[in-house]
Amino acid sequence: MTDTNTTAMEQSFWNEKKGIFSWIFTLDHKRIALLYLYAITAFFLVGMTLGFLMRLELIAPGQTIMEATTYNKVFTFHGVIMIFLVIIPSIPAVFGNFMLPIMLGTDDVALPRLNLFSWWLYIIGASMALLTLVYGPGSADTGWTFYAPYSVNTDTNVTLLLFAAFVLGFSSILTGLNFIVTIHRLRAPKMTWFKMPLFAWSLYATAWIQLLATPIVGITLLMVIAERTFGIGLFDPALGGDPVLYQHLFWIYSHPVVYVMILPAMGIISEILPTAAQRTIFGYKAIAISSMAIAFLGYFVWGHHMFTSGMSGEARVVFSFVTYLVAIPTAIKVFNWVATLYKGSIHMTPNLLWSTSFIFNFMIGGLTGLILGALSVDVHVHDTAYVVAHFHYTMFGGTIFVFFGAMHYWFPKIFGRMYNKRLSYISLTLTFIGFNVTYMAMLIVGGQGMPRRYYDYLPEFTTLNQISTVGSWVLVIGILMMIYNLVRSAKKGEIATANPWNGVTLEWQIPSPPPLHNFVKAPILSDKGPYDFSILDQVNRENLEN
């Protein structure tokens, strides 16, 4: 957090202005990104604690540390925090905000004031969600999916929580909107679409999903609020409504939104791997276009969440088929990543290991997803711990692992200091092992028939649940160790150079931490695209001159 490494001419953005107001009313995309980072980290810790407590409850059959109703509230709040407050904003709002303008060679997003407004919406929405814990008739117990008619009838504080989700949705829409305009308007003069870094491409695809899917869930949640307030049966069958319609409207958003969660993560992997292997990405265009293909296909698969809720046989077959199609662009990416590493001169770094852990976890997440997409199987494993393990493998083992990996990749750029690498390897190992023990056990016990959202289970499931709970302890220790390492190093770590990993994208061509307007001289853009390592020497020479 010093500007030792920044040129004397331009101060680092950390030191440009001081005081709390220079942060919470800042228009600087880097500071807004950090505001998100701090808030998201705090919420992640809350969500993690809730997850930890749920696992503790499941250490033995019967009631151990909480009642059934409490368990319902805990998994609801865990889900809401992790989905709406952590994972949806995570990579776009933190690393997108920080890195996108830099990677495009500019000094801010296209609409800086809107960007600040999005952050405020996020904070307002988050406060409303937290308020449901202490204010009103007790926190919601519907699960994060708010299925009608229960969400209409329960007397817990669903209304406020729904409104919070609505506000958070608009925050997400406006961030996406901002990125689309930024990418269209602010690319560096010689940077054509197919010379953009792949992270920018993934943010672009993501932004369109945020924009086109979120309003639907927004209005749906408003309808549930109206239904609760006026007692009209929009979705409640007792009053003439159709609960399956709710599910359609909910998943029309909530399936596409899983790509809001995963696409930016895939984009970051496409940044880290070329740098680690010191060679250009394999299949640039295929990766860029597959992002758009995933975003597009993702609109037509929502029905796979409803195979058991009452749909015609034809509709189910179509949804199942399209779900399979999503696997194609996803596999294209995985093969291209592996091909990028193949015969590269790989430099072992913590961020590379996080990325390969991601590929491992995500492969399990993706393949279990295919199994769930198969109609006949899904009927059996629907609403079991198998599903819970599947989505933790994709969202947690996928996106959150990449979030941590990105933290280790861009940390020296953001904070101007390097973390303790030995400690980071240890914490990664613990997290990886803990994660896989926790969720592999849940995957198996789910396959054996243990339902999700229960605080109790049959005695024959005890061993696997205990293994899973012990795994969650290792997992939590690993994560806490990682956070300790990063927080400590932000203040006390060794001073980092401008380009510690020998990358060539634009963020490695500016000082660490960046000055307020990012660029003190024109960046070097290769004609051969963003990952042309023949310019590395020139980049490093220019960095020395700063």
Added chain:
Amino acid sequence: MAHYEIPNSGLKRDDEGKKMGMWLFLFTEVLLFGGLFLVYAMYRFQYFDEFKIVAEHMDITLGAINTVILIASSLTVAMSITAMKKGLDNVAVLLIIITIFLALSFMVNKYFEWSNHIHHGLFPGFEAFNNLEKGEGMFLFLYYFMTGLHGLHVVVGAVLLAIVIKRIMLGRITSENIVFQENAGLYWHLVDLIWIYLFPLFYLLH
């Protein structure tokens, strides 16, 4: 060393970018109402007869007057933008004032319409409403919800237009720097457009 000017700076004025942002935002608005249109379509299909019975009792005259009002207001907004581009500040302000006046009369009309229904007890919670068939109540509730949300948009649009007037007075919108007014105008057209769909759905389809 000379200070490096970023050619593609995000801090420079970019009217194209702002307009693009507005268009994208309008997409989200269309989708917001799109969800409601979908629900309307579903229940119209399910409760065909009930929808028909209630729709026959809607006041077509009031609805038609409101349609004319909104279309006229779209015209005055468009004219105000042209006037502003030609440097006729006063004409532009006058036209926007007319627009806001039209918006207000729209809302007054709506007020009379709603209070007439409520007077007859046709609002959730009242005896008469509760005695309706399920589909009839659904129609009325969708009517309140969709026109209510639309009314909210009318109010927001009118506030935006009031801000345009203030900015013209302060000289912050000029014939050279007009993007805020254009965006407010775009928003106003959207408000108009949505009504063009609401009107037949609730008043004309029997």
